[in-house]
Amino acid sequence: MAEIAFILLCHKDPAGIVAQALRLTAAGDNIAIHFDARAPKADYDRIRAALADNPRVAFAARRIKCGWGEWSLVEASLLAVRAAYDAFPEATHFYMLSGDCMPIKSAEYVKDFLDRDDLDYVEAFDFFKSDWIKTGIKEERLIYRHWFNERTHKWWFYTSMDLQRRFGLARKIPQGLDIQIGSQWWCLRRSTIGAILSFCDTNPAVIRFFATTWIPDETMFQTLVRHLIPDREIRTRTLTFLMFTDYGMPLTFYNDHYDMLISQDYLFARKISPHAADLKERLGQMYQSRGVRFPISNEGRTLLTFLRDRGRNGRRFAPRFWEAETSLGRERRLTLVVCKKWHVAKRFTDRASEVLGVPRLHYLFNEVGTELPPLGGIETTLEKRERHRRALLRMLFDYYDTRHLMICIDPSNLDLIRDVVADRARVDIIDLECVFDDDYLVGHAQRVGLAGPSTPVETMDRLMPVIRYDFRYESERIRDADFPNFRRLHETNTAEENAEILAELLDIPRDTALEITSMHYLFMD
Template sequence: MSTLGIVMLVHTAFGRAEQVARHWAAAGCPVVIHVDRAVPRAAHDAFKAALADLPDLRFAPRHRCEWGTWGIVAATQGACAILLREFAGVRHVYLASGSCLPLRPVLELVAYLDARPQTDFIESATTADVPWTIGGLDLERFTLRFPFAWRRHRWLFDTYVALQRRLRVRRRLPEGIVPHMGSQWWCLTRATLSAILDAPDRRAHERYFRRVWIPDESYFQTLARRHARRIESRSLTLSKFDYQGKPHLFYDDHLQLLRRSDCFVARKIWPFADKLYDAFLTDRAGAMTRTEPDPGKIDRIFAKAVERRRHGRPGLYMQSRFPVAGRGGAPTAAPYSVFEGFGDLFEDFEAWLARMTGMQVHGHLFAPDRAEFTDRRPVTSGAISDSAALRDYDKRAFLANLIWNTRGTRQGFQMGPRDHIDEIEWEIAKDPNAQVSVVSGAWAVPLFTSNADFGDIRREAARLQRIESRHLEVLRSPWTKARVRIWTMADFIEAPVEPLQTILGEIGRDDPHALVEAPRMADLAGFGQFLQNLRNEGMHPHLMGDFPVGDGPKAALRDTPRPYLVRS
């Protein structure tokens, strides 16, 4: 008997669901299946009869599982209760759907979980820390009541939400509850799941979560935080969503992509993807690679696809994307460069950039305490003071004056989420003279190297991520006229020489293909684990890209000799 039990939520494609259930059972995993009550009885009975030969398979009492409603949670509770009651050897319970497909041998998943007997794998983050929610409801999903189904009763749903907002309704949270959100697809230990289902205040929790919007993404995610010994805030199921919050569907031509992910399970699989089912539902012992699941290998491909879908390609105009006529000229007199994240990632970046380009390179011109001019002088060209008060009185005029009074010498400066970038970020974004280069998430490096209390680090990381998320939306807006290049930190440090050469080439360096001196990168050993620690505490860092939990990406500029140029 396996130590892993499977709960399957099924509502369609019963032939594929039967195939996957038999795959789980063949590996010795007990399976409990819930079939949506909306499924006709004839289809349910036929499906149940087809699996009657499996001794360790059970069917749970049926609930109506309408999207965004309590029924999905009730179905999960009932199935989990049967699994825990009838299969005493189960130590981990894996929640899957009928459209989920195991990508790796089941025995490998069992061995992975047996090596982590007290670890719960459930994505769990507070709404204040992540911008996942789509549709205008984040914290309100926990403070308002949602008795109407969004899909069936859209008018009633919207009207009742508007009425509650007008009356300033605010629900009281049950004692000890801090709302968390995350993927519906989790893997919990018997101890944590039993504590949730057998809690003396379970009914109070159910009364509250019955009227929460999309409770299947918050009920277990919240209560697991009360009872789990150790949470890995990630799902072992690979699931991807587009910019509208709709799940990606995997087809036959995604076969190699799914193999590269090293994930244990993926959803949603197209029911007619014969090649995927034929390729993955083969549990050979020799196929056990025992590698850490790494969805980051394919995340960038999906991110690029979403970016292409949302923003299109430069110069390609489609019916859904027309250009907006520009208004006015450039607000500044000459080209200039803005660098975000480079000072955090590289040591002595300002001096290196000045040597390589001949620019006048400033520090953080919009730092909270003062404008950091070159060499930290108190006054620069045009008698412009480094006073933060004078600068913040009119930031647009401050920048325009600086560029005007230094015509003939290109200016460069650093900027980041710790700076006073409100008001000025839009002016820079709309300026065709601006060249903006961003390494997103690099602000986490100083936090990683600091010795501050981890609780303070988590709060600061959440604050900086919120600021940079909004800032990146500005830079990616259709009104942006600046030349903007954005790299995630993970993408940048994989091959930093190429983007540095690109930046130098745009600035106008004579020979951008020969980088005669490279800046020294900060030591990032252990950075991936630092990010995972933030996830485990409920803060989900996403702007820096995908760092593995292990040693993390190698800093390409640290362990290689500095490049040099030989001229004949």
């Protein structure tokens, strides 16, 4: 059975570090700790005293002052790895953790997972060909020498790099190395760790190269694993679940993330809020449990992005603004059919188009597959359609040679609605108000990737009120906008009641409107 030596890099919360060490070693595993030298010595002494009698705990030979993006993080990692490698000869795997990590599976599950395949788990993507680096410098991380920290000495960092560029001091990458990049949170086999340590001892020039690269904790281990180990023995992934905010900072997990976390296809999660005492307690108890089954739904990234975009009460943080485009024309009429249930809006517009002889288009600003005529390329992507929406609509009026056009709009597109209502054309808004039962909300969450068939009931119970609120909020925003020529057809109305409303809005006979609203399956799911 797998025996793990955890490599713990930490710099705060001595009580939490002690608790983490006791939790992990109680399951029969080991831990090697590096505690940042920038942290108070008293905190370090407190940790050592509390764990002094635990034979499954080792400490790095010395403490390094660590800085984000610096070689010091790799140096600290190597010190802890060497301590673990020497102290725990029975360890089969070495797993990198931070003080903010917590297990999201039981120790039993973790060991079974690692025993299943003889593999290393590390993100190792080609540095130059992948798009792992989203912003900032890329090649410059490697070809120039970095002695200053970009966060603490920004002027020196960029001045040094600029001088090297100006005087042609770019260096070559060590021969034979294909630089890789990925998360620093890896899990490697003992044989791999031994090969890495041996390589470091015999290749000082490579160590000097990485020692002056920028953010080497994302490249050195990743590069050496790919250099030393056959590809068939590497899984290019991390076993630690982590996400980043829009500002590039690690997303923090709180007490209400428990069910979502344990349903992800990962073994640990980073980073847990220091204030999430209940979450830490529950995860700690779960780690010691036996016989627990973990249904994997793995929708965490999509779900958290959805919730983050709306805030914890289900509302968006900020609206999106659109560019203004060409006027549609004073003599033209555009009817917007607004509905969250797209199949209902499509039925309505299809029937209205048939009865009224008005060209119709479905969700052309929401659905990339909406059927559109060729318009010179403006119709090819949602981005182009949204960026030039008035121009697109005008071209559609011209293409169909019509003065009246009907399109479907998702209620989330309030800014688009505002934009076209401000046009000189006549704009009618028909809001099809539907009933959303629990089954529909569950289906919606699965269709858009917020949930899966195995999502825990507890997660769905917390997610569904957010979705329901989001739907209601979008609908109320449109109502509160007080648009002229706005009418709402209700699913709970009779066909006759809806016909009266529709006839008044579109200036058509009541009997004609009834031909549209009397479709018996209009609101059916």
